[in-house]
Amino acid sequence: MTQGTASHAAQPATGDSIAQALSLAIHEHRIAPGTKLGEGELADIYGVSRTVVRAALLSLSHIKLVDIRRNKGASVASPSPTEAHEVFEARELLEPRTAHTAARRATQADIARLERHISDEHAALDAADPGRALYLSGLFHTEIARIADQATIAGFIETLVARSSLIIALYWRRESALCEKHAHHALVQALADGNATQAEELMRSHLVDLHSALDLRERNGRTLSLRDALSP
Amino acid sequence: MTQGTASHAAQPATGDSIAQALSLAIHEHRIAPGTKLGEGELADIYGVSRTVVRAALLSLSHIKLVDIRRNKGASVASPSPTEAHEVFEARELLEPRTAHTAARRATQADIARLERHISDEHAALDAADPGRALYLSGLFHTEIARIADQATIAGFIETLVARSSLIIALYWRRESALCEKHAHHALVQALADGNATQAEELMRSHLVDLHSALDLRERNGRTLSLRDALSP
DNA sequence: CAAACAAAGATTGTATACAATTTTGTGTTC
DNA sequence: GAACACAAAATTGTATACAATCTTTGTTTG
Known part of the structure; x- marks a missing residue:
């Protein structure tokens, strides 16, 4: 850009x-x-x-x-801590069901695309581009929602994933801002196996895990010149 | 207005x-x-x-x-038939959970407000104002979401309820465009009793009922002069 | 009469000008 | 130095002007 x-x-x-x-x-x-x-x-x-x-x-x-x-x-x-909590709670309500549906619908092409997402994400990490990796990590979730082919719910999930990036910027307390590597792999496997119950459960525990990595006790973000930030 | x-x-x-x-x-x-x-x-x-x-x-x-x-x-x-289906499916995913939470949180004032909604709705019907009654009927649902005190999900529900009015205009096949009287009453009772499981189940079956009243096989809407429509 | 084309009119997208509000800078007083 | 008052500058909200696009109407042709 x-x-x-x-x-x-x-x-x-x-x-x-x-x-x-x-x-x-x-x-x-x-x-x-x-x-x-x-x-x-x-x-x-x-x-x-x-x-x-x-x-x-x-x-x-x-x-x-x-x-x-x-x-x-x-x-x-x-987002306030309350909003942060709400966003993840909403994700925990919507995304497991979406993963369930996606596992029933995923094609080989879908699985290949998800796998490409994961490797792109790691390539971005290796290239010392954590921002890009974070974006791709979120995109993995919205991609699963797309596979589920329910545009209304996918739209909500997109919104929630976008807001999650702000929440992570403010409240994340792990070293890596990313979803854990194996969680995405396991999800892709469940989708590839058409195992809807497994996909649903993996997604739920994945999101609960993300939610637990938030320190929802106020802290400040950094600031940056606008022109610099928009010129990667 | x-x-x-x-x-x-x-x-x-x-x-x-x-x-x-x-x-x-x-x-x-x-x-x-x-x-x-x-x-x-x-x-x-x-x-x-x-x-x-x-x-x-x-x-x-x-x-x-x-x-x-x-x-x-x-x-x-x-909205297309597909969109209509998706909207109600999303409502069936979100609103039962919201009713569950609302049943745990509802105050006497909340219950009184819901009851007022129901009677206002019937007053509107008696006054041959079905549009007003429809609006209030939808508002009943968003009010329950407000009681649940999860603004993120309540925001989604508000959107879905608003879209539902378009869907009803296009696809409704019952004589009355409203939710059935007793369904709302039963919901209020479950909330008043603090019976979360009952509230959840009643909301789910209520929405499934609404969904089933849609004829999702294309039909046309009417048109109306813009100035007339905005001057009730 | 139907189809094709051009012209006129209407509407939408955007820039710019103006009005209203907020922020910043300066001077004064304690 | 802090607090206050006021003026100037900057920003936001909105109207208006202009450019681009679309729709409707009128005309011509077969």
Whole structure:
């Protein structure tokens, strides 16, 4: 991702593309929770007017990645401990069922794609790119939701996974910010075996494990210049 | 709700207030699925510029009440049979658990409020206001989610309940568009008794019943002039 | 009459200008 | 140095102007 979409591409940035770029930056921890997202600054970075930026920010506010306060502007959301708990609780309610359904539906191509995700994730780690690895780790979950072929629930899971990256930035207390390696492997195996019950149970314990790795007793995030963060 | 917020109130309509007004109109079946939502027309109705209207429409598109097509404008969403099925399936996954939690947490005040909802709903029916009754019927469900005090899941349920009103408009095949009277009463009783297991089971069967009342084999909705629909 | 094409009108997407609100900077007083 | 008041600058909210795209209408052709 270069400086700004408009600078090097034939198409000007749209609200959607800016929202996606910001979402990715947030997900990869290139922008920290609490970071001010000034409309003028973003308009400069992306080479569009404030109108387009405002639409992007409004969209991101709907999935709670961005917090907009009237007359005070937008910033990257900073979930409270309560919100963090709720997000993981919601995941624990939705994702096991999704894994169950996915195990019944997964094709060879699906399994291959999941395995590619896992190896891409580890490649990113080896390349000292933990942000990328974190993003891919989350994408693994949304990919399982896609396989389950229930778009409504998959949409909720996508939102929850995105918010999880903010929560991890704020509350994670393990050295690695990632899901444990073997948990994803075991899930892929259960899906490959078409073992719905196993997939469901593995997903549940995986999420309970993630939830338990959160220290939900307040701490502060770091800040970073906006332009730097958006230029990996 | 009079002609337009700006016409009679000290405050001009905001994106949020317009989105709420449109959502209510959709929920009460005053605007049908598929209805074109022209920016200029809405700007006239609400006495604001297109900028504010666009923000409202974008917000509504995020909860899938409105469908925005680039360069073609916005219309009230028209869920497909697949989407309809998914929405109720998601509700069947989320709401029983929510009812379970609500039964454990409900206060006397909560129960009184739910009972008031039920009687308001019947008053609306008696007043030959089925749209209002439908809205209140849905609100009963979101109220239970509020009692459960899990904002993340309650947010999802709110979205699903709103979309349900569109689905009912398109696919409902019973004479009354409402939840059955005794189902809500029984739920309130289970909550009042603090019987979490009963509440969960009653909610599940209630939703399965609603789901079964849908004829998910395509049919068309009606259309209505926009100004008429927004002036109850 | 139907089909194809062009022109006119309407609508949507976006930039820019203006109004309103907030933040920052400066000076004064204690 | 801290607190306060005020002015200036910056940012956010919204209207309006302009550009791009789509839809409707009118005209021509077979």
